[in-house]
Amino acid sequence: MSEHKKTRGGSTARRMPGAFEDLFFLPSVMDTSAVEAALPGFSVVVEQDSEAKPFSLLDCHDQSLRAKGWMLIEIGDALQLLQKEQRPLFQNCSGKGRFIQDLPSGEVQAALRDFPKLRALMQIGAGKLEEKNFVVLDELQKTQVRGVIWSMTSTSGQATLVRLQRLRGYERTYQKVSTAFADLPDCAKDVEALYAGLFPGMETYRAKPDIQLGRAEPSIEVAADIIHTYLKVARQNESGMVADIDTEFLHDYRVSLRKIRSVISLFKGVFSEDQTVELKRVFSDIMAPTGRMRDLDVYLLEKDMYFNLIPEHLHSGLQAMFDRFQSERGQELSRLSRRLRSKAYATSMKHLIETFDGIGQLQPGPNADRGAYDYACALIWKRYRKVCKIARGITDDTPDETVHNLRIDCKKLRYLMEFFAPLFDAKGFKLILKPLKKLQDNLGLFNDYSVQQEALLAFVSQQSNTQGRVDAQVGLAVGGLIAVLDQRQKSERSRVIASFQHFDSPETRNLFRSLFHDKEE
Amino acid sequence: MKIIACYSNKGGVGKTATSVNLAHAYAQAGKQVLLCDLDPQGASGFYFRVKPSKKLTDARFFEDVERFTKAIRASDFEGLDVLPANLTFRDFDVFLSRMRNKRSRLKKALVSAGSDYDVVLLDCPPNFSTLSENIFKAADEIVVPVIPTTLSERTFDQLVRFFDEHKLRKKKLRAFFSMVQKRKVLHQETMASMRKLYPKRFLQTAVPFAADIEKMGQHRAPVSTYAGRSAACVAYRALFDELENGVVSTQ
Numbered sequence: 001m002s003e004h005k006k007t008r009g010g011s012t013a014r015r016m017p018g019a020f021e022d023l024f025f026l027p028s029v030m031d032t033s034a035v036e037a038a039l040p041g042f043s044v045v046v047e048q049d050s051e052a053k054p055f056s057l058l059d060c061h062d063q064s065l066r067a068k069g070w071m072l073i074e075i076g077d078a079l080q081l082l083q084k085e086q087r088p089l090f091q092n093c094s095g096k097g098r099f100i101q102d103l104p105s106g107e108v109q110a111a112l113r114d115f116p117k118l119r120a121l122m123q124i125g126a127g128k129l130e131e132k133n134f135v136v137l138d139e140l141q142k143t144q145v146r147g148v149i150w151s152m153t154s155t156s157g158q159a160t161l162v163r164l165q166r167l168r169g170y171e172r173t174y175q176k177v178s179t180a181f182a183d184l185p186d187c188a189k190d191v192e193a194l195y196a197g198l199f200p201g202m203e204t205y206r207a208k209p210d211i212q213l214g215r216a217e218p219s220i221e222v223a224a225d226i227i228h229t230y231l232k233v234a235r236q237n238e239s240g241m242v243a244d245i246d247t248e249f250l251h252d253y254r255v256s257l258r259k260i261r262s263v264i265s266l267f268k269g270v271f272s273e274d275q276t277v278e279l280k281r282v283f284s285d286i287m288a289p290t291g292r293m294r295d296l297d298v299y300l301l302e303k304d305m306y307f308n309l310i311p312e313h314l315h316s317g318l319q320a321m322f323d324r325f326q327s328e329r330g331q332e333l334s335r336l337s338r339r340l341r342s343k344a345y346a347t348s349m350k351h352l353i354e355t356f357d358g359i360g361q362l363q364p365g366p367n368a369d370r371g372a373y374d375y376a377c378a379l380i381w382k383r384y385r386k387v388c389k390i391a392r393g394i395t396d397d398t399p400d401e402t403v404h405n406l407r408i409d410c411k412k413l414r415y416l417m418e419f420f421a422p423l424f425d426a427k428g429f430k431l432i433l434k435p436l437k438k439l440q441d442n443l444g445l446f447n448d449y450s451v452q453q454e455a456l457l458a459f460v461s462q463q464s465n466t467q468g469r470v471d472a473q474v475g476l477a478v479g480g481l482i483a484v485l486d487q488r489q490k491s492e493r494s495r496v497i498a499s500f501q502h503f504d505s506p507e508t509r510n511l512f513r514s515l516f517h518d519k520e521e
Numbered sequence: 522m523k524i525i526a527c528y529s530n531k532g533g534v535g536k537t538a539t540s541v542n543l544a545h546a547y548a549q550a551g552k553q554v555l556l557c558d559l560d561p562q563g564a565s566g567f568y569f570r571v572k573p574s575k576k577l578t579d580a581r582f583f584e585d586v587e588r589f590t591k592a593i594r595a596s597d598f599e600g601l602d603v604l605p606a607n608l609t610f611r612d613f614d615v616f617l618s619r620m621r622n623k624r625s626r627l628k629k630a631l632v633s634a635g636s637d638y639d640v641v642l643l644d645c646p647p648n649f650s651t652l653s654e655n656i657f658k659a660a661d662e663i664v665v666p667v668i669p670t671t672l673s674e675r676t677f678d679q680l681v682r683f684f685d686e687h688k689l690r691k692k693k694l695r696a697f698f699s700m701v702q703k704r705k706v707l708h709q710e711t712m713a714s715m716r717k718l719y720p721k722r723f724l725q726t727a728v729p730f731a732a733d734i735e736k737m738g739q740h741r742a743p744v745s746t747y748a749g750r751s752a753a754c755v756a757y758r759a760l761f762d763e764l765e766n767g768v769v770s771t772q
Contacts, residue, residue, distance in 0.1 A: 140741070141570065142571065167595035168594060169571075169602075170594065170595065
């Protein structure tokens with residue numbers, strides 16, 4: 001290869017003075033001759049001797065990057081981030097299985113700052129990529145425009161990326177070439193074209209899918225719709241849980257199941273009594289084996305927080321505790337994975353999905369045919385009044401138990417509102433949800449601090465010997481933590497009254513009344 | 522920024538070939554280079570397949586910085602741009618002083634266009650005039666190709682005398698023997714006597730007379746792109762090394 005050729009390509013793009021790039025994305029194979037035909041007097045010469053390299057398409061499970069219009073690919077040990085109308089970013093490191101905050105600093109890592117902290121990068125697709133440099137030559141064989149073509153293929157499709165590079169003094173030709181590419185059929189400025197070409201029909205994961213509801217739709221159909229949808233959401237998380245990609249898979253799995261369970265328990269009288277009891281048992285059984293794993297995940301995610309809570313000389317005991325948690329998590333994971341991969345589990349999930357596909361296999365209860373809107377209003381109004389009744393009675397002397405109950409009722413209210421949201425005015429909903437979320441955050445922290453104390457005590461008693469003695473280091477660390485957590489729980493509790501008063505404003509009251517109760521007057 | 526003038530008060534000594542190959546060598550070494558084709562007979566633009574800019578013959582050219590920067594053309598090589606200009610003497614003067622002056626609009630325009638050149642190489646017209654004096658003042662280094670013949674010896678003497686008379690810094694003069702034919706006794710003898718006469722003026726590197734250099738006209742590209750292992754290519758690389766790093770290669 002001559003030196004003439006060596007100087008072309010990637011590194012040139014970065015160093016050339018005044019270099020600016022245009023990007024074109026095609027969901028198909030590119031036809032260079034079509035470009036050449038649009039450029040009379042010029043020839044397009046594409047480098048021939050290149051080899052296809054395997055690439056991985058990275059994103060997190062919910063495809064945050066794709067939703068943002070970005071594409072992150074890993075080739076060899078380097079990451080490239082593609083964005084609309086931006087120079088592709090490059091960083092020498094691998095990303096698969098890693099969290100953004102754990103990547104070494106670099107331009108890709110910097111651009112991905114806002115990527116969800118709890119989500120790991122995972123391979124959501126793969127294929128082969130052939131990078132070819134090309135030049136647009138005039139009749140003197142002088143280079144007037146340079147570019148790079150990426151021909152990408154996967155087992156399900158192909159796509160092309162074209163990067164154009166301006167050369168000083170050849171602006172007019174550049175414009176012509178740019179137009180020639182832009183005029184190619186299917187040529188797009190959005191990265192989405194690459195996804196569409198390479199992975200047509202790739203399923204996007206959504207933790208909260210939109211569920212279409214009709215105002216007069218029978219409540220049993222609404223319940224079936226919601227349960228069917230969240231069963232599928234839960235199932236989409238199974239492989240990520242087994243592969244242990246990040247903790248959000250298990251979390252989303254549990255949230256989906258909890259939603260299903262709350263439909264079963266909150267939609268009273270929609271299913272027959274027998275079936276309600278049966279379903280409650282079935283879903284409780286599915287969820288139960290995940291509880292300990294989630295607890296451990298939460299402790300481990302909060303590890304730094306725990307270490308910051310107590311002085312450094314107590315850290316060794318804490319470290320011992322976290323080492324135990326880590327190894328226990330390993331055991332839990334293999335137990336859970338075995339379960340998820342078992343034939344029995346697959347059969348029962350398949351059976352459940354069939355059960356809730358339509359209402360043919362469901363036993364209707366007395367409320368089964370009630371119209372969704374009417375039923376929603378009644379449920380939400382009832383739950384709202386219950387929340388208010390508990391909350392208004394809370395004083396500094398109220399037992400913790402009552403505060404816990406308030407938390408649970410707020411959660412039920414929130415779920416009900418979210419399930420039926422499509423039936424109501426979105427603006428009013430937003431106004432109510434904001435102070436409700438704040439109250440829930442408050443109650444959530446109160447609960448976390450209390451659960452954590454219990455868990456720490458349980459841990460210590462489990463670690464103690466027959467005489468009830470524990471390792472001094474562990475005892476000191478746990479004692480210190482409990483003292484701090486108890487303080488926090490108390491101060492969080494004192495905030496509950498204020499948060500509720502904020503939620504209980506005259507505007508919110510009116511909104512609740514007008515949204516869910518007015519028609520009865 | 523360093524200004525290197527490629528100059529000869531005698532024609533046909535391989536000045537343009539030197540400009541083109543040196544500019545290419547600097548760019549290959551990772552520098553941002555602007556090669557200014559100032560010689561109306563010269564053809565450094567031709568060697569890079571860059572067509573001369575019609576706009577630049579305009580008298581008002583240097584009053585219009587934007588048009589100047591727009592006339593700059595990227596070559597086919599990374600970091601190497603060409604200014605294909607046939608400038609009038611007056612314009613050339615202004616050009617030199619503005620390239621030198623950091624605060625001039627020309628300099629600022631170049632910087633803002635992302636091209637703060639490390640090296641500006643001037644392929645100069647072969648004249649002896651006030652113009653030349655300005656080149657000698659403005660340039661950091663003046664590379665002078667000298668064919669080892671009696672006639673060239675005389676013109677080089679004139680050049681050195683000119684420097685003396687005008688109290689110019691002779692240190693800037695970096696002469697080298699060009700189009701050397703080793704088999705010619707005359708060449709050998711002239712080289713020996715001139716090195717003796719001007720021990721500090723001559724670089725050690727000598728560029729041979731080579732068909733590969735003449736072929737630049739056919740290839741319209743620097744020698745190293747089509748004859749990377751030729752003696753000519755090696756010589757130009759050595760010339761660059763000696764100029765830039767003071768390294769004398771043993772050929």
